[in-house]
Structures are given as structure tokens and as C-alpha cells.
Amino acid sequence: MVTTTVAEPRQQADTRERILDAAEELFTLYGFDGTSTRMITSRARVNLASVNYHFGSKEALIQEVFRRRLTWLNHERLRVLDELEREAGGAPVKPHLIVEAFFGVALRMAADEQHGGHTFMRLLGRTYSEPSEFIRTFLAEEYESVVERFKAALFKALPDVPREEILWRFHFMLGAMAYAISGIDALKLLTDCQLDENDPGALARRLMPFLIGGLRAPLPEPAAKPEKAVKADKKPRQAD
Amino acid sequence: MVTTTVAEPRQQADTRERILDAAEELFTLYGFDGTSTRMITSRARVNLASVNYHFGSKEALIQEVFRRRLTWLNHERLRVLDELEREAGGAPVKPHLIVEAFFGVALRMAADEQHGGHTFMRLLGRTYSEPSEFIRTFLAEEYESVVERFKAALFKALPDVPREEILWRFHFMLGAMAYAISGIDALKLLTDCQLDENDPGALARRLMPFLIGGLRAPLPEPAAKPEKAVKADKKPRQAD
């Protein structure tokens, strides 16, 4: 609250931010292809050419929409994991704490209606299943180091679980969260539920037990190879 | 193998099918907005105008792409559920069997590389988080009766679990499966895994335990209302 001396002193260099905010909202509502630069600039009440002037292209704008918030999100995830590993002092961190670090940070950001975090996380959730090549490449790069760290932590925490299996379950957890935070209810499953209004943390409280439950589920039986009868130990092993 | 007397006797009324097949593949690869009618018709090797001639519009084509396979999928789901309820003879069907009926049918279809089921299920998985209004409306209508039946079955199978909670977990399971069958690995988590090639059932064997584990997870603590200290029973209740 320093700069605002006069009410609306004609926006200056905040044109960038206005574009980013408008783009974030419209991408969330209508997708990347479904949002034109004209929709963005008219919502942001800036000139059409300013998207290309400030960002170079629509693709670059899309990337900036993500970078703006993703950088903080993933730094925060690493910070929490760092602290957990510091507390553990060399010992493995409990699996549910690792999951809580990765997904909890995201869910808390999604619960933040004030600073646009909610809108962004809805967009991010949708974007996990975006077909566009350049977006997926970009996302994977942004996540690379975080994913590596969390993979390592989970491997260490679950030494008896096949690494493949851990990765698959990470994959499944990601899918469950992505769809949940996208806010889309494609099958109208939740229309009857009162949507836990004015309780931003509700989703996290409901989702986290589900994720942990999935992670800890008994391991699947190995594939029954027809050429040799594999003797599988019948009592299912717990994943952690 | 009845009609093909001469090799390629000039395609006739199978133009519809050729368009549907091409559209299915391209929608899966590039999304609805990212796929133009020209891409579709050139891949199908039919004339540009035939999309509008046979289907009326691109939107109608999209709907037909889904209807063509979704009708069978959901009929099959209901058939399996019918049989389960018949076997149970009035008693509640075991929750994991209900889940297996709903998701197992989908996963088996996704494992069918021969008849295009694989491509379609990838498309369907992606489409759950499609922002476009008319597609979501259409999907919800197609699923309405199936969802009602499975909701009822789960309510009956889990009488002690709050219905809201059941719906949320159905929602979470749906998200996990949708992302998994979409075949998209946005965070490149699974690049190190050998992708269980030539084992189409692998995904189901891995996913089902995860879903069941999530469904059976301990119920979340109720929201801590600040105005009154709610005494929550501390031992977490199992969901089934």
C-alpha cells in the first residue's frame, strides 16, 4: 500500500500483470485454444498489440502465466521437503509426510481465493491433460528437479516397494489431485453435495486420506505369465 | 470378412466411419480445437465437405465420436452391475466389486488396442477436464443414468459412510483413472519405467488396488469449527 496515492492514476507498467491475470482466468475458463488474444486484451482493458509487445507471442504468454506461480509453488514444495529431511536427520521421511509436502502445498495454494492461487490451480489441474506438445514439454521442464527430489524421497521411504510401483502410484495420486483441483465435475457427481462453501481447506481434508490410502494399498499381484506358473505369495503386501 | 470381395472397391458409405476414425485419433493427439476439419478429412482421405454433409457440423461430429463408443461402454457397465446385484440377491454388493465394474470395464476397453478402444479411452480420459461447455454437458447427459445406478449401489454398500464422502471418493477415483488412461505423463514420472509393453492389462492391475485403497481409506476428520470445539473421535474410521 505505498504506490496507490491517487485512485487509478492510469495504469502504466502493470499492463503485464493485467494481461497475465486476464489470461489466467480466461485460459481456466475456455482453454488455451478457446481463448483469443482479443479476449485477453479486452478483459484486461489493454491494447491488442500489447500481448505481443510484452511477451512476444501467445505461446510465450502461456508460459509466463505458468512460470509466474509455478516457480513459487515448486520452491515451496522443496522447502517443505528440505525441512522434513532435516528433521529426520538422515532417516527416511515418513511416506505420508512426503505426500503431504507435495500435494499439501498445492492444495493450500488452491484454497487461496485471495491471490489468484485458486484460479491458477484450476488451470494447472486442467493442463496436466493438455495435448499440446509445447505445453507438456514446458511443464515437464519446470517440474523436473522437484519430481527428482520427491521420487528419491519416496524411494528411500519405501525401500521394499518396487520403484516402478511407487512411480505409478505417484502418477495416480497426481491424476486424482489434478482432476479434483481443476474444479471440473464432468460427470456431475458432486452436484448434490453442498460444495463446502467458505471452507477452502475442505478439499485437502477429503483428498489427502484418499491419496494416502491409495499409496498404502496392497501391491498388485505380478502379471500371471502363461509360460510358467509363477507362485505368487498370496497374502497381499502392504505398500508401506 | 464378407463384403471385401475386391481389394479396395472404392469406399462408399463407409465415409462416415473413416471420418469418425480419423477424428478420434486426431482429437486424441491434438484436442478438439487443435484439430481442424481439414486435418480430419485429409487423414480420412475424403472430401472436406463430407464432415458437414454427414454430421452437420464439427460439434455434431465430436458428439458422434463419443456416442459411437460410449453407448456400448456404459451399457456394459450397467450389465455387469446388474449381474452383480442379481448374484447378491438383494444384499449389498461388495464395494470393490462395484468399483471393479465401473472402472474395470473402462480399463479393459482401454487395453483393447485392436478395435480403437485404446485410442478412444485416451481421448475420453483427456476429455474429463475439457473446459468446453457443450462437451461437458453432453458427457454428463451420456453418463447420467450410469452414475445414478453406481451411486445408489455404493450408498447401499457403504451405509455407514456419509454419502458426500462416497461421492468425493468416486470423484477422486475418476480423476486418477482419467489421467491414467489418457496416457499423458505431464511430469514425465514414468519415463524410466518400461511401460509394460505388450501387456495391455498392466494398467488395470496397477490401478485397481490404488482405487480400492483410496476408497477404503480412513475417513477425514470433520472440519474443526472454530466457534465450538468439536470432539472428534480420534481413532479414524475405516470407510468400509
Place this chain on the structure above:
DNA sequence: GTATGATTTAAACAAATGTTTGAAACGAGC
């Protein structure tokens, strides 16, 4: 063969897209 209805074809349509342009307006430093 000829007529009739269904289908295919090439060409064109208007509308919308991302991007570029060159001039105008602005802001800070002198």
C-alpha cells in the same frame, strides 16, 4: 439406357485468428 436420389467434389464464403506496423502518447533526465 434413363431417371432419381444420395454422395462426392472443387471452389468459394465470411468470420476469426495471431501477429506486425508505423505513428502517436508518455515519462524521465537534462
Place this chain on the structure above:
DNA sequence: GCTCGTTTCAAACATTTGTTTAAATCATAC
């Protein structure tokens, strides 16, 4: 006041989009 680099602006650009049109072709029954 003047200058210079930055930002804004209206207009235009070339493509691409979904769709339509009217003629040509095909298939079938008489």
C-alpha cells in the same frame, strides 16, 4: 522545453477456421 527510449494505439496483415454452394458423379431401380 527538448530529447530519447518505452509504451500504447488503431489499423492492417496473411492465414486459418467452419461452413456453404452448385455442379459433377455415383448407385440403384425401372
